[in-house]
Amino acid sequence: MAFLDIRMLRKTYGSAVALDGVDLTVQAGEFVTLLGPSGSGKTTLLMSIAGFTRPDEGGIVVDGNDVTFMDPEDRDFGLVFQGYALFPHLSVAENIAFPLKVRKWDKARIAAKVEEMLRLVDLTDYASRKPKQLSGGQQQRVAIARALAYGPRILLLDEPLSALDRNLRESMQRELKRLHQETGVTFIFVTHDQEEAYAMSDRIAVFHAGRIVQIGAPREIYANPQSLFVAGFLGGNNIFKARHASADGTLTFFGNACSRPPRFNPAVHGKEGEVIGWVRPEDIAVGDTDAAATIRFDATVVDISFVGSAEKLTVTTTDGQELTLQVPMHSAVDIRPGAVLRCAVKPEAIGFLPPDI
Ligand SMILES: Nc1ncnc2c1ncn2[C@@H]1O[C@H](COP(=O)(O)OP(=O)(O)O)[C@@H](O)[C@H]1O
Numbered sequence: 002m003a004f005l006d007i008r009m010l011r012k013t014y015g016s017a018v019a020l021d022g023v024d025l026t027v028q029a030g031e032f033v034t035l036l037g038p039s040g041s042g043k044t045t046l047l048m049s050i051a052g053f054t055r056p057d058e059g060g061i062v063v064d065g066n067d068v069t070f071m072d073p074e075d076r077d078f079g080l081v082f083q084g085y086a087l088f089p090h091l092s093v094a095e096n097i098a099f100p101l102k103v104r105k106w107d108k109a110r111i112a113a114k115v116e117e118m119l120r121l122v123d124l125t126d127y128a129s130r131k132p133k134q135l136s137g138g139q140q141q142r143v144a145i146a147r148a149l150a151y152g153p154r155i156l157l158l159d160e161p162l163s164a165l166d167r168n169l170r171e172s173m174q175r176e177l178k179r180l181h182q183e184t185g186v187t188f189i190f191v192t193h194d195q196e197e198a199y200a201m202s203d204r205i206a207v208f209h210a211g212r213i214v215q216i217g218a219p220r221e222i223y224a225n226p227q228s229l230f231v232a233g234f235l236g237g238n239n240i241f242k243a244r245h246a247s248a249d250g251t252l253t254f255f256g257n258a259c260s261r262p263p264r265f266n267p268a269v270h271g272k273e274g275e276v277i278g279w280v281r282p283e284d285i286a287v288g289d290t291d292a293a294a295t296i297r298f299d300a301t302v303v304d305i306s307f308v309g310s311a312e313k314l315t316v317t318t319t320d321g322q323e324l325t326l327q328v329p330m331h332s333a334v335d336i337r338p339g340a341v342l343r344c345a346v347k348p349e350a351i352g353f354l355p356p357d358i
């Protein structure tokens with residue numbers, strides 16, 4: 002049996018459906034990320050797990066106990082938000098000690114635990130500072146230490162890194178991953194940032210309109226989006242239209258007819274006529290290409306932007322579809338606007354999606 006078992010959870014606010022029948026099981030010690038756009042129901046699910054939101058229907062079972070309507074304080078789950086919610090008048094050490102005092106731990110035990118937590122988040126030298134004397138990243142580490150101090154079974158984190166700048170966010174991601182491994186606590190982490198989700202999670206649950214539309218390991222989700230929504234939300238994907246002719250089994254796209262790519266399944270993706278394909282920018286080769294890339298087409302450069310490691314090009318194909326592709330710096334390829342590029346893709350790099358109903 003799963004450690005956390007969420008069944009058919011539903012929550013409405015008037016006519017707005019925040020959760021529309023969410024099922025989710027999480028194993029003890031897992032790091033699961035709820036990933037989705039703003040308003041898709043992530044916080045509502047997290048707050049239902051925490052006990053601050055009461056679902057209309059469905060149930061939440063933790064370690065065999067139904068906690069659906071249990072008070073938050075009886076669940077004993079740690080909670081970390083984007084705003085650090087530290088007590089401004091208390092020192093770092095006092096902030097971390099606070100939940101332990103509430104739980105009436107004795108002084109010696111509190112002191113030892115605070116020391117341990119300060120070490121865990123690398124803030125031993127900051128014990129007597131006040132929150133406003135710390136950077137955003139340090140404040141968030143105090144909030145995490147406070148949430149972990151009393152040994153919660155689950156740590157719930159709602160966009161805790163969103164307020165931090167990029168470098169700090171990336172180092173905090175590594176920090177959280179390390180804390181997860183060292184403590185063995187089950188982490189449920191909310192974000193709208195796919196890279197953050199990829200970087201830390203054992204599994205990612207993708208949210209859309211109050212539902213989990215796909216769940217899996219980061220590499221699985223990246224390699225196999227199963228709907229137009231997921232393929233589009235996991236940024237950077239080129240989504241395009243192709244025509245399937247069942248009579249001769251060909252697919253026509255980018256002004257090219259080719260025999261069925263290996264990942265195309267007519268029963269799932271479309272028996273006849275228009276079908277939806279996707280291909281990642283990094284899988285489109287430009288200029289000199291290897292022989293395995295058997296799908297070849299011409300495309301005209303319409304826009305060029307420099308993204309640091311590469312030039313990012315927007316091109317249009319001869320059948321009028323827009324694609325993004327990347328050309329490494331110092332490439333010999335002519336990439337002026339208006340230039341016509343010879344492009345190539347390996348058939349197995351092309352994915353297909355079921356028609357969106
Ligand atoms: N307290 C509330 N009152 C009314 N509507 C709410 C409330 N909380 C959330 N919602 C609505 O429920 C939906 C899901 O919200 P939320 O769970 O906060 O999404 P997310 O965290 O993914 O951005 C949204 O449409 C939001 O407007």
Ligand SMILES: [Mg+2]
Nearest residue numbers: 040043044045
């Ligand atoms: Mg939210």
